[in-house]
Amino acid sequence: MPKSAAIRKSPFNDPLKEATIVALKRVIGPMIDLIFGAGVTVHEFNQLVRERAVRTAATRQLKINGRVSKSRVAIATGLPRSEVARILESDDAPQHNRLGQHPARKLLAAWFDDPRYLSANGDPAILPIFGKRRSFEQLVSVHSGGIPVRAMLDELTQIDAVERLPSQRVKAKTRIPILTGLTGSAITAIGERTGDLLETLTKNLSRTSRPLFEGTALIDDADLELVSLVRKEIAEQGLNFIGAANSLLNRSRGKPGRLVVDPQNKCRLGVTVYYFQDDVDGYGPAGSRDGYGPRKNLQRRELPTIKKVRAGADRSTIRKGRS
Numbered sequence: 001m002p003k004s005a006a007i008r009k010s011p012f013n014d015p016l017k018e019a020t021i022v023a024l025k026r027v028i029g030p031m032i033d034l035i036f037g038a039g040v041t042v043h044e045f046n047q048l049v050r051e052r053a054v055r056t057a058a059t060r061q062l063k064i065n066g067r068v069s070k071s072r073v074a075i076a077t078g079l080p081r082s083e084v085a086r087i088l089e090s091d092d093a094p095q096h097n098r099l100g101q102h103p104a105r106k107l108l109a110a111w112f113d114d115p116r117y118l119s120a121n122g123d124p125a126i127l128p129i130f131g132k133r134r135s136f137e138q139l140v141s142v143h144s145g146g147i148p149v150r151a152m153l154d155e156l157t158q159i160d161a162v163e164r165l166p167s168q169r170v171k172a173k174t175r176i177p178i179l180t181g182l183t184g185s186a187i188t189a190i191g192e193r194t195g196d197l198l199e200t201l202t203k204n205l206s207r208t209s210r211p212l213f214e215g216t217a218l219i220d221d222a223d224l225e226l227v228s229l230v231r232k233e234i235a236e237q238g239l240n241f242i243g244a245a246n247s248l249l250n251r252s253r254g255k256p257g258r259l260v261v262d263p264q265n266k267c268r269l270g271v272t273v274y275y276f277q278d279d280v281d282g283y284g285p286a287g288s289r290d291g292y293g294p295r296k297n298l299q300r301r302e303l304p305t306i307k308k309v310r311a312g313a314d315r316s317t318i319r320k321g322r323s
Contacts, residue, residue: 027198038187053077054087104155104177104185107143109246112175124172126165129153136170155185176242193272213271222277231275238273245271 035045057076058068070088074081111117111124117139119125127136129149140149153170156162161177162170197214204211222230249270 034187034190050077050079050083051087054079054084058088103144103147103152104159104161106145107139107152108156108161108172108175108177110143111139111172112243113246113250124175126169126171129164129168129170158183159185174239175246176239193274196270196272227277231277234275238275241273242271 031045034040035042054073054077057073061068061072061076068088070081070084073079073088074084077084116134117125117127125134127134127139129136131137136153137149140147140152144152153162153164156177157164158181159177161172161174163173164170200212200214204214252269
């Protein structure tokens, strides 16, 4: 029997560790795509993982034992004790700065919820870009955390969340901006959303009380002809749900003007809805044929005929045909 086969069948293998490694492979794939696209090297990524591992192990020890042992951190992480000591002695100020809501999302939420920026029918009002009262400039000043008004307008215009109108006015198009393209804002959003999702899933693994809600609707044989309709419907239902969730979260703040004696008597909470779909070879994310580009000289060419696409699994249903 080959040595590798004997290892796989060994009764001393840890099934939880093996399952974790399989799960990590699925998580790391999209992360590798991100770091290559942003020009981050594998060495930099490796160093980041080592530092996070040391600080996380130290935090866990502090919670359990009330003290941190560099030797035990070295055992838990498998790293040399000298490296553990160096990391723990280095500054890690950003570690303690929890990311809040993305400035663009925060601003748009205020535009849709704050009565000062609503029209008579309850919709977001069309605002002058500049002005000291009831303007986009004022909205940015209050809700963007110091971002210049022109930079915020460019950002929201780029992600198609607002529309610039004549006479230097601006109109909100959506309260849920979808950040796309390899930009700082889009990458920051990846960190926020992915981190929150993984924290929810991992907390549920060890939670003995009522778990945090998470749910997934999934099918393996979606008809490609109906995918665009499904995406549109889910986007509309998702917007309605997020709107209702925002109202509920706003009510959880308590009555306006209420004094909070203990500032630690607060917590960060939220909910995220997202849609996922497998890419199909030769097709764009939505099943479009943009990947082929325009035909040259009107010549016929081989195109795949796709009967069905599995949303969230393999691509075994792709069949080749002629255009």
